[in-house]
Amino acid sequence: MMLFNKKQLAVAGLFIFIILLSVWLIISTDRIQIAPNKDQNPTAFMNDVSIIRTNQLGQPNMKLETPKLTIYEKLNITKIDKPVVRIQNELARWIIHSDTGQAYDHPQKMIFEGHVHIQKYEKGQSPVIIETTQIAMDPEKSTAQTNQPVTITQDENIIHGIGLTANLKTGDVEILSHIQERYVNVTNGVRHQKLHQR
Numbered sequence: 001m002m003l004f005n006k007k008q009l010a011v012a013g014l015f016i017f018i019i020l021l022s023v024w025l026i027i028s029t030d031r032i033q034i035a036p037n038k039d040q041n042p043t044a045f046m047n048d049v050s051i052i053r054t055n056q057l058g059q060p061n062m063k064l065e066t067p068k069l070t071i072y073e074k075l076n077i078t079k080i081d082k083p084v085v086r087i088q089n090e091l092a093r094w095i096i097h098s099d100t101g102q103a104y105d106h107p108q109k110m111i112f113e114g115h116v117h118i119q120k121y122e123k124g125q126s127p128v129i130i131e132t133t134q135i136a137m138d139p140e141k142s143t144a145q146t147n148q149p150v151t152i153t154q155d156e157n158i159i160h161g162i163g164l165t166a167n168l169k170t171g172d173v174e175i176l177s178h179i180q181e182r183y184v185n186v187t188n189g190v191r192h193q194k195l196h197q198r
Contacts, residue, residue, distance in 0.1 A: 003031035043073035053139065062087050066101075076133060078103040083112065089142075093121040096137070110137045118144075122171050130173070131154045132164065140166040150175055156184035 044165040046069040053062040068081040080101035087094040099114025111134065118130040131153075135146040144166040152173065163176030 040072070040075065042070045044071045045069070046071075061089060076104055080110075085110070085112075085137075087142075087168055089169050091122065091169065094168055095119045095121075096135075098135075108138065108140055110139065111135070112137070120171060120173070126155045128173070130164070130166075135164070137168075144168060149178075158182045 017101065047067065049066050049069045051066075052060050053115040055061045063086045064080070065084045065086075066080045068083060070079040070081075071077075072079070079157040082105065083096070083098055083101040085094075085096040087096075096112060096116070096118050098112035098116040099137065100114065102111045103109070104111075113134045116130075116132045118132075120130065122128075129152070130150060130197070132146050132148045132150045134143050134148050135144050137144040145164065147163045150161050150164045152161075152164075152175070159175060159176060159181045161179040163174030165176065166173045174176070
């Protein structure tokens, strides 16, 4: 004797499937993040990006390279993954690396965050390495500044401090406060170290 016919089994199976699907949807929606505001959704993505900016004479003076660029047009923010910026002028050449970056106003202001590593090259001098956790750059004014702890290294000389301003045209760099300097001088094969605090 058969308790259920094929039609009743099919309906019962479909009913159980719908219940299981409903339970799964209820559980999985807790894991889905819905953007609270459409303005926070990206407008565009770009991969393997290289942007070259020129000066008034049409000569390249800044290059931005990144594996991924995400544009949020309504928020006026462009997020940059692992940016590398190269700046070239008559007096100095700069290379800026960081974990992340953001550009505002197409890019009137750029902020580099995470492990920020800056190299400055000037003719006739050893490279200068600047490390910090955040720095803001204004490409129009050719300036950069931070209020975060900074370490500057050139050869074996190391300077620590809080805050920094840099003129990217002239190559001038100034630490703003809590300056601690360690200079190494080699005379006749003998190393001399000097520690100075301001």
